[in-house]
Amino acid sequence: MKTALTIAGSDSGGGAGIQADLKTFAAHGVYGMSVITAITAQNTVEVRSVQNIDEQIIQDQIEAVFDDLKVDAVKIGMLSSPSIVTTVAETLAKYQPNHIVLDPVMVSKGGHRLLAEDAISALKEELMPLADIITPNIPEAEILTEQKILNELDMKSACISFKKLGVKSVLLKGGHLSTDPNDLFYDGENFYWVKGKRVHTKNTHGTGCTLSSAIAANLAKGNTLLTSVQLAKAYIEVAIEHSLDLGNGHGPTNHFYELYKRAHLMNQ
Ligand SMILES: Nc1ncnc2c1ncn2[C@@H]1O[C@H](COP(=O)(O)OP(=O)(O)OP(=O)(O)O)[C@@H](O)[C@H]1O
Numbered sequence: 001m002k003t004a005l006t007i008a009g010s011d012s013g014g015g016a017g018i019q020a021d022l023k024t025f026a027a028h029g030v031y032g033m034s035v036i037t038a039i040t041a042q043n044t045v046e047v048r049s050v051q052n053i054d055e056q057i058i059q060d061q062i063e064a065v066f067d068d069l070k071v072d073a074v075k076i077g078m079l080s081s082p083s084i085v086t087t088v089a090e091t092l093a094k095y096q097p098n099h100i101v102l103d104p105v106m107v108s109k110g111g112h113r114l115l116a117e118d119a120i121s122a123l124k125e126e127l128m129p130l131a132d133i134i135t136p137n138i139p140e141a142e143i144l145t146e147q148k149i150l151n152e153l154d155m156k157s158a159c160i161s162f163k164k165l166g167v168k169s170v171l172l173k174g175g176h177l178s179t180d181p182n183d184l185f186y187d188g189e190n191f192y193w194v195k196g197k198r199v200h201t202k203n204t205h206g207t208g209c210t211l212s213s214a215i216a217a218n219l220a221k222g223n224t225l226l227t228s229v230q231l232a233k234a235y236i237e238v239a240i241e242h243s244l245d246l247g248n249g250h251g252p253t254n255h256f257y258e259l260y261k262r263a264h265l266m267n268q
């Protein structure tokens, strides 16, 4: 059985964070494990409060997993504070896992900060170089590269800036541009457009979490980085297309559609 570990925050509403990651792993037939960095009191409308987990307990969770279980891929999401970023970077460096996917989560869809401003430099210097791939959206990439991204040409230039920052590869998500959500994958040498078509829905809570977990799940299964990105893009598109109209805000992506389809195919 292939396995994947998510290191991220908990979303009580179940649409993003650890909960989205574990659902994504399960939908890919990958055994999921979790290290919780922070607990958010959250629903589809808002983040009400955040409690960071003690750094020692974060370190203990990572060590408990790696000291006993096989980890085929790691996905990192919400890290909240500078000391949590450092704890995760230092503890992971000890184990050197095979594949690390870093989603540099900064702000929730509702506008609540999920990474303190003074944690950004630690994220750039300590964690980004450890990752095999980072998956920023456009606002996150603008902050990390300190440049404006207004079009597809700017996206290419931002990817090159990431390489200069020591990043191995980037999937720069184009969902925040007004065009179709075309993402740009840069492996440090070549550019690949991973194209999508926009689904007109407000139910996009947890899309970034889902995409990065799907990349990790596909890497765990032995796919190359490019194939993993392409498969993950196809997965998120279906998950958004069949997203669930739950709650009064941004509803969650649907991880069950693929599962039901697979179960249906197996019964035929
Ligand atoms: N409305 C949409 N229709 C189709 N694909 C979309 C849509 N919105 C985003 N995507 C795609 O979903 C994936 C996640 O991208 P997005 O830009 O939403 O991430 P994000 O802003 O980091 O998400 P989150 O806010 O959940 O962290 C990307 O592949 C993006 O192109």
Ligand SMILES: Cc1ncc(COP(=O)(O)O)c(N)n1
Binding pocket: 008, 009, 010, 011, 016, 017, 018, 040, 042, 077, 078, 105, 107, 108, 109, 110, 114, 204, 205, 206, 207, 208, 209
């Ligand atoms: C615990 C946690 N992690 C990540 C996100 C980002 O997801 P979104 O941008 O869809 O709110 C979130 N809201 N909560």
